[in-house]
Amino acid sequence: MALLEVANVSLAFGGVRALSGVSLEVEEGTVTSVIGPNGAGKTSLYNVISGFYRPQTGAVRFAGGDVTALKANRRAALGMARTFQNIALFRGLTVLDNIKLGAHHTLRSGILAAAWYLGGAAREEAALTGEIEARIIDLLHLGEVRHAPVAALPYGMQKRVELARALAMRPRLLMLDEPVAGMNREEKEDMARYILDVREEWGVTVLLIEHDMGMVMDLSDRIHVLNFGERLASGTPADVRADPAVVEAYLGES
Amino acid sequence: MNLFIEYSLVGLAAGGMYALMALGFVLVFKGTGVFNFAQGELMMLGAYVFLTVNQLAGLHWSIALAATAVFALAAGAFVERAILRALAGQPLLSVVMATVGLGLVLKGAVGLIWGQEQRTLPGLLPRAPVFIGEFLIPGNAFWSFVISMAVVGACLAWFRFTRSGVAMRAAASSQVNAYAVGINVPRISALTWGLAAAVGGFAGVLLAAINNLTPHLGDLALSVLAVLIVGGLDSLAGVIVGGLVIGWLQSMTGAYLGGQYREVMPFVVVLAVLLVRPHGLFGRKEIERI
Numbered sequence: 001m002a003l004l005e006v007a008n009v010s011l012a013f014g015g016v017r018a019l020s021g022v023s024l025e026v027e028e029g030t031v032t033s034v035i036g037p038n039g040a041g042k043t044s045l046y047n048v049i050s051g052f053y054r055p056q057t058g059a060v061r062f063a064g065g066d067v068t069a070l071k072a073n074r075r076a077a078l079g080m081a082r083t084f085q086n087i088a089l090f091r092g093l094t095v096l097d098n099i100k101l102g103a104h105h106t107l108r109s110g111i112l113a114a115a116w117y118l119g120g121a122a123r124e125e126a127a128l129t130g131e132i133e134a135r136i137i138d139l140l141h142l143g144e145v146r147h148a149p150v151a152a153l154p155y156g157m158q159k160r161v162e163l164a165r166a167l168a169m170r171p172r173l174l175m176l177d178e179p180v181a182g183m184n185r186e187e188k189e190d191m192a193r194y195i196l197d198v199r200e201e202w203g204v205t206v207l208l209i210e211h212d213m214g215m216v217m218d219l220s221d222r223i224h225v226l227n228f229g230e231r232l233a234s235g236t237p238a239d240v241r242a243d244p245a246v247v248e249a250y251l252g253e254s
Numbered sequence: 255m256n257l258f259i260e261y262s263l264v265g266l267a268a269g270g271m272y273a274l275m276a277l278g279f280v281l282v283f284k285g286t287g288v289f290n291f292a293q294g295e296l297m298m299l300g301a302y303v304f305l306t307v308n309q310l311a312g313l314h315w316s317i318a319l320a321a322t323a324v325f326a327l328a329a330g331a332f333v334e335r336a337i338l339r340a341l342a343g344q345p346l347l348s349v350v351m352a353t354v355g356l357g358l359v360l361k362g363a364v365g366l367i368w369g370q371e372q373r374t375l376p377g378l379l380p381r382a383p384v385f386i387g388e389f390l391i392p393g394n395a396f397w398s399f400v401i402s403m404a405v406v407g408a409c410l411a412w413f414r415f416t417r418s419g420v421a422m423r424a425a426a427s428s429q430v431n432a433y434a435v436g437i438n439v440p441r442i443s444a445l446t447w448g449l450a451a452a453v454g455g456f457a458g459v460l461l462a463a464i465n466n467l468t469p470h471l472g473d474l475a476l477s478v479l480a481v482l483i484v485g486g487l488d489s490l491a492g493v494i495v496g497g498l499v500i501g502w503l504q505s506m507t508g509a510y511l512g513g514q515y516r517e518v519m520p521f522v523v524v525l526a527v528l529l530v531r532p533h534g535l536f537g538r539k540e541i542e543r544i
Contacts, residue, residue: 082434
């Protein structure tokens with residue numbers, strides 16, 4: 001069964017239709033990409049999936065349950081983690097604090113116990129820090145900057161911190177919104193490798209929005225193409241590349 | 255020289271109280287980006303709750319203080335839920351004006367319930383003067399300083415070290431972001447307002463114990479505007495420095511220039527600070543990226 005199912009979702013802002021009857025599925029364990037020209041509705045789709053926008057019609061099902069009515073923070077707790085197109089980190093906090101905030105919902109001690117830092121809460125937090133150090137910081141090579149404030153880091157590294165924070169949420173579905181936008185070739189290759197490592201080691205399902213076609217074709221098991229808020233095509237990278245409608249949407253009529 | 259030291263100590267002690275009063279403003283501003291003009295009235299309300307539990311119900315002051323804290327926590331959270339959330343998405347000015355209105359409503363309601371006459375709280379703080387070396391500080395001033403600093407310090411530690419404190423800072427930094435990592439943002443905002451009201455309640459009880467209690471007690475809160483601007487509206491540590499600087503300055507002005515300049519001097523400093531660092535000495539500079 002599909003881990004994520006978007007069924008017939010429509011979203012309009014006043015008279016502007018951002019999404020019209022979009023349906024798609026993301027199979028567990030795959031890397032699935034959503035591509036399309038600018039303004040096709042990719043980020044709107046992400047916002048519907050993660051709960052920031054409520055669609056006028058349609059449903060979002062995650063791991064077998066209907067999550068359409070749930071708020072964004074509840075969906076995050078169910079195992080949906082996302083990164084943002086424009087880096088969205090807590091700028092005043094350090095790298096480690098940013099990452100630990102990703103694990104916020106996994107800690108069990110209640111808000112008051114945690115507030116006073118009582119024994120159990122402190123122990124839980126120490127265990128969490130240990131796990132983050134071992135599994136995430138090492139994996140993404142962030143060890144040297146863990147105590148630096150994120151605002152001071154170069155762009156590529158901030159993107160990596162965002163990925164690390166998403167991983168700390170122990171997600172089942174990792175939604176990346178243009179993870180390599182604005183990166184140079186070397187940084188792009190690193191990021192692609194991190195994404196593959198993460199899938200391999202964590203068994204996370206990855207949903208990807210990306211304009212870098214080389215990366216999309218290399219990484220994806222399946223691709224969905226959006227155009228003007230509608231699903232234009234779906235299939236393997238080879239299928240999509242050969243689809244005349246997709247070529248037309250990207251290159252214009254010849 | 256002795257006069258200088260003695261006035262300095264008294265001024266610094268008064269500054270501690272300023273810091274506590276300013277703390278409630280900073281908590282709300284830092285946590286939710288709103289300047290809460292009703293903070294002073296929340297302070298005053300706390301003092302009346304304390305008075306009622308302590309004198310009319312005749313319970314021990316420690317119970318009354320705990321009741322004040324619980325009541326203020328609930329009142330702050332209620333204000334957040336009833337007013338702030340209803341105005342979500344509205345221009346900031348509307349939200350700020352709503353807090354002005356809330357302040358007026360509270361002042362009027364307290365006047366109706368408890369009356370306009372002056373009340374006296376029992377002497378909570380030991381009156382016996384405290385000697386530091388050969389210098390003497392009034393007991394009231396000394397102990398309110400100690401308590402204020404303890405409360406401010408506890409809040410600082412909360413924000414820095416606890417998970418809910420970090421979650422508060424996170425929600426303040428970016429709400430979307432906080433939602434995305436699974437933080438229950440509405441609950442955190444309610445907690446922030448509750449905490450600010452509780453801090454205000456403490457400040458109100460201390461103030462009313464030193465002065466007297468009328469529905470106009472809250473007006474005093476705006477006198478810490480200078481503290482807020484010197485320290486920075488969103489800096490907890492700045493509150494301490496701002497409070498101490500202003501307290502000391504007022505005391506010095508009173509001693510050497512005469513009492514009539516006491517109230518003016520802080521604002522001269524404020525002007526100077528605004529010219530040099532518009533975001534306060536410790537505040538965060540807002541940088542908008544386009």
